[in-house]
Amino acid sequence: MVEKIIGILNEIVGADEGEIAPDTELFEEGVLDSFGLVQLLVALEGEGVTLDVADLDRSAVSTPAKLAALAE
Amino acid sequence: MFILESLSNYAKTDRTALIYGADSLSFAELERQSNAFAAYLLKTFGADRTPVLLYGHKELSIPAVLFGCLKAGRGYVPVDTTFPPERVRQIAEEVQPKLIVDLYGLGLAAETVLDGAALRQILDGPGEACRETWIRPEDVAYMLFTSGSTGKPKGVQITAANIAAFRQGVAPWFDLDLDGGVFLNEISYSFDVSVCALYYALSRGMTLYTVDKQTLNDPKRLFAALRESDIDFWVSTPSLAEICVQSEQFCRALLPKVRGFVFCGEVLTKKLCGQMFERFPSVPVLNAYGPTEATVLVTAAQVLPAMLKDSRPVPIGYAFENVEARIVDREGKTLSAGEAGELLLIGDSVSPGYFKRPELNEKAFFLDEATGKRGYHTGDLCLIDQGLIYYLGRLDGQVKLNGFRVELEDVENNLTRVENVARAAVLPVLTDGKVTALTAFLLLEAPDGLPSLQRSKKIKAALAKTLPSYMIPRKFVVVDAFPLNTNGKVDKKALAATL
Numbered sequence: 095m096v097e098k099i100i101g102i103l104n105e106i107v108g109a110d111e112g113e114i115a116p117d118t119e120l121f122e123e124g125v126l127d128s129f130g131l132v133q134l135l136v137a138l139e140g141e142g143v144t145l146d147v148a149d150l151d152r153s154a155v156s157t158p159a160k161l162a163a164l165a166e
Numbered sequence: 167m168f169i170l171e172s173l174s175n176y177a178k179t180d181r182t183a184l185i186y187g188a189d190s191l192s193f194a195e196l197e198r199q200s201n202a203f204a205a206y207l208l209k210t211f212g213a214d215r216t217p218v219l220l221y222g223h224k225e226l227s228i229p230a231v232l233f234g235c236l237k238a239g240r241g242y243v244p245v246d247t248t249f250p251p252e253r254v255r256q257i258a259e260e261v262q263p264k265l266i267v268d269l270y271g272l273g274l275a276a277e278t279v280l281d282g283a284a285l286r287q288i289l290d291g292p293g294e295a296c297r298e299t300w301i302r303p304e305d306v307a308y309m310l311f312t313s314g315s316t317g318k319p320k321g322v323q324i325t326a327a328n329i330a331a332f333r334q335g336v337a338p339w340f341d342l343d344l345d346g347g348v349f350l351n352e353i354s355y356s357f358d359v360s361v362c363a364l365y366y367a368l369s370r371g372m373t374l375y376t377v378d379k380q381t382l383n384d385p386k387r388l389f390a391a392l393r394e395s396d397i398d399f400w401v402s403t404p405s406l407a408e409i410c411v412q413s414e415q416f417c418r419a420l421l422p423k424v425r426g427f428v429f430c431g432e433v434l435t436k437k438l439c440g441q442m443f444e445r446f447p448s449v450p451v452l453n454a455y456g457p458t459e460a461t462v463l464v465t466a467a468q469v470l471p472a473m474l475k476d477s478r479p480v481p482i483g484y485a486f487e488n489v490e491a492r493i494v495d496r497e498g499k500t501l502s503a504g505e506a507g508e509l510l511l512i513g514d515s516v517s518p519g520y521f522k523r524p525e526l527n528e529k530a531f532f533l534d535e536a537t538g539k540r541g542y543h544t545g546d547l548c549l550i551d552q553g554l555i556y557y558l559g560r561l562d563g564q565v566k567l568n569g570f571r572v573e574l575e576d577v578e579n580n581l582t583r584v585e586n587v588a589r590a591a592v593l594p595v596l597t598d599g600k601v602t603a604l605t606a607f608l609l610l611e612a613p614d615g616l617p618s619l620q621r622s623k624k625i626k627a628a629l630a631k632t633l634p635s636y637m638i639p640r641k642f643v644v645v646d647a648f649p650l651n652t653n654g655k656v657d658k659k660a661l662a663a664t665l
Contacts, residue, residue, distance in 0.1 A: 108605070108641035109619035124623055128383040129568055130640060132409050133602060148389035148413035 095143075096162035102137045103158065106130060116159035121152060131155065138165065167307075167326050168333060170237060170300055172369040173197050181346065183368060186226050186376040193371070196230055202293030203234025210278065211264055217241040217309060219261055219276070220355075221254060222269035224378045227282075228355055229364060230289055231267055232308070236326070239299045241306040243321070246354040248379070248634045249311075257311050257319060260522065303327035309521055310358055310458055312571050313637065315563065317579030321521035322458045324358075329365055331514035332461040335486030336366060339452060339466040340399070342425050345370050347398030352377040352406065358458045359431055359569070362401045372399070382406070389415060398423050403431040403569030404438050404600070411438065417445040430454040430463060431569030433557070433600040436474045443471065455482035455557065458571070459530065459542045461515040464489045465555055479599065481554040489513035490537070493550055506558055509548040516540040565594045565601045570636040577604065577629075577637055584628040586611050591648060591656045592639060595665060604639040607661055609648060618642070 096116045103114050107125055120126040126134065135145055143165045145155075155161050176183070177197035184191040191199075207218070218235050220242055222228055228244070235242040243261050245254050251272055258266065258274050266276040267285055280288070301307055306323045314320040340362075349367035351374035353360040363374050375395045381387045388409070400421070407429065410416040418424075427442060427449065434453045442451045456463035467483035474480070485491035490512040493501045501507045512534045519527035534541045547558045563574040574592045581590035589609040594601040606625075614621060622642040629638050649660035 106603075106640065107619065108622060108643055110617045113617050113619040124626055125619070127635070128385070128409070129405065129603070131385075132412060135412055136597075146413045146415065147385035147409060148415040149386065151386050152384050 095166050096158050098141065099134075099138070099158045099161050099165070102134060102141075106133055106137070114158065116162070117157050119156055120158070121156055134161075167236060167301055167303075168330055169365050169369050170233065170297075172371070173200070173233060174295060176368075176371045179371070181371055182373045184226055184229065184351070184374045184376060185348075186224065186378075189226055191226050191229075196233070197295075198293070199227070199230035199289040200233035200237055201295050202289050202291045203231055204237035204296070204299065205293035206288045206291065207234065207238035207240065207265070208296075208299060214264060215240045215305070216264045217243050217261060217306065218265045218267065219243045219245060219258055219263040219274075220267045220269075221245045221247070221272055221274065222267070223247045223354065224351070224376050225269055225282075226376075227269075227285055227289060229368075229374075231285070232355070232364065236301045236307055237296075237299065239301050239305065241301070241308055241323075243309045243311070244355040245311070246356040248354060248636065249356070250631055250634060252632045253319060253634065257321070260321065261309070301326045303330065306518070310356060312458055313564075313573040313576045315573040315575040317576050317583075320523055320526065322358075323518050323521055324458075324461055325518060328461045328515050328517060329361065331488055332361065332463065333365055333369065335488045335513075335515060336362070336463055336466070338487070339454070340366055340426075340428070342399070342450075344372060344399055344425070346372060347425075348373045348375050348396055348423070350377070350395065350397050350400045350402065351375055352382060352402060353569075354379070357431075357570070358462045359401065359403075361462045362428075367399070385409060385413070389413065389420070392416075392420055395421070396423055397421055398425050399428075400424060400426070401428040401430070404429045404434045405432065405568040407442065408438055411441045411445065418447070418449075421446075424449055426450050426452065428452045428454050428466070430456070432566035434469070434480050435598045435600050436480055437598055439469050439474055439480060453480050453482055455555070457511070457542065457544050457546075459517045460489070460511045460513070460544075461517070464511055464513070464515060465491065467554060478556050479558070482548075482557045483555060484553050485511075485555065486513075486515075489515060490534075490539075491548075491550065491555055493548060504549060504551050506547055506549040508561055509544045509546045509555070510541050511544060512537060512539050512541040514539065516542045565604075567594070567601050567604065568636060570634075572604070572637050574604075577606070577633065577639065580629060580632050581606060581608070581625070583632070584625055586614060587625070589648065589656075591658060591661055593658060593662055593665060595640075603641070604637075605641045605643060605665060606639040607643050607645050607648070609645055618644075 176193035311319040454466040465483035
């Protein structure tokens with residue numbers, strides 16, 4: 095799952111392979127803002143993974159690994 | 167002016183004007199504080215009508231400052247904290263205000279600068295209502311700075327008469343028996359959709375339930391706020407609702423009192439309309455449209471299920487009764503129903519023009535000989551069919567992103583000022599026909615050897631000094647050469663094909 099999330103992120107923000115790691119702090123590092131997060135969630139939904147934004151703490155989805163843990 | 171009349175009328179009731187977190191402000195307090203601010207302005211600056219510049223976000227003290235300016239017969243320029251310091255300074259240099267209210271200690275220069283504490287003292291001070299000094303219909307009430315294609319923001323001047331025309335035009339559409347009730351107040355005061363809250367909702371004695379950008383940026387907090395808001399009426403960009411519908415919890419149970427949704431500021435997709443119908447059965451969804459230059463909104467229509475089956479986009483609505491919408495071709499010839507061309511708006515809500523930009527005013531505004539009223543070239547490609555107006559796209563490089571107006575050339579100009587960037591082309595990324603992000607293509611002066619994300623972080627940091635965050639592209643792509651069209655210009659269509 096975490097590879098899938100990183101793959102989608104690479105596509106959304108234009109990162110090279112390996113630049114985003116499972117523990118990259120997405121908001122702190124300026125990789126994502128809230129609209130970017132929504133774009134990611136929509137893409138994940140397309141892959142059959144649904145996360146409810148109303149329950150998402152920013153700190154709980156701040157890295158690809160945390161996101162993957164929630165999605166699994 | 168109608169809003170000042172309304173404020174003093176509701177000040178005699180026990181109604182609440184604003185709620186922000188645990189704090190609230192009654193109409194009586196708003197009246198008293200705005201009188202105090204007006205008294206301070208008149209005492210300190212006398213008859214000088216230079217507009218007041220206000221740098222802040224959604225603080226409870228802001229409406230009292232804005233209405234205090236109007237009570238003292240002068241306008242205001244609200245600048246949100248979304249604007250980076252350099253852009254705020256550009257605006258201050260252009261406006262040359264005598265007074266700046268700076269709630270975030272930006273260190274701006276003016277004859278007088280008030281910080282939060284100094285402002286509080288003034289608002290708590292004395293002040294009597296004095297109608298003789300109120301703003302006159304022809305005076306500029308506020309000025310909003312929007313993205314300009316030269317890379318420098320331009321100030322749209324709106325008079326008290328323009329606002330009155332807006333209020334008159336919008337009333338039949340927002341008139342859902344809403345005398346009192348709660349109105350969602352989430353739009354920054356430097357964007358004109360906030361005028362719906364300040365000048366429509368407050369004039370109907372409604373309570374503005376205020377949501378700040380920290381809350382908007384954190385879905386969990388946003389839902390907690392919405393849950394306790396008990397709002398009756400929702401006006402927002404489609405983008406905000408698109409975030410919300412990502413959760414199943416965004417439904418009638420979350421907002422049991424809601425009686426209407428109005429979307430404006432960018433393309434409303436059929437997908438979102440369908441989701442809204444499902445989540446909020448029998449609650450009307452309106453699509454509305456208007457450029458800042460014609461005062462917030464000039465068209466509206468209720469979205470009907472049949473419109474979603476139509477091959478055309480969701481219409482932006484019928485022109486308000488006091489606005490004429492006209493479609494013209496490149497030569498300015500009026501086109502017939504169903505033909506696509508530029509939308510012109512003619513009526514009392516059209517701005518007197520941009521601040522100190524005669525050359526731009528010449529191009530964008532005109533006096534309509536037939537009616538003697540002012541008109542504005544929207545630059546929007548539209549068609550009208552049976553009175554309903556359909557938006558088809560822009561005639562220039564302007565896009566609407568999450569409700570914000572962005573001139574792509576503004577972003578490009580600022581990008582070429584970034585170190586090592588030789589040339590830039592910025593393209594909108596479209597999802598379901600709606601702009602969801604910007605991608606910048608860059609030609610570098612010399613290879614930088616950086617991995618893509620590191621480079622984009624560096625460029626984003628440089629851009630953040632001059633551009634508000636919503637104008638910063640999400641993705642940066644380095645090219646070896648730009649595809650050119652026959653005119654020698656960057657071929658954006660060819661670039662778009664690579665997105």
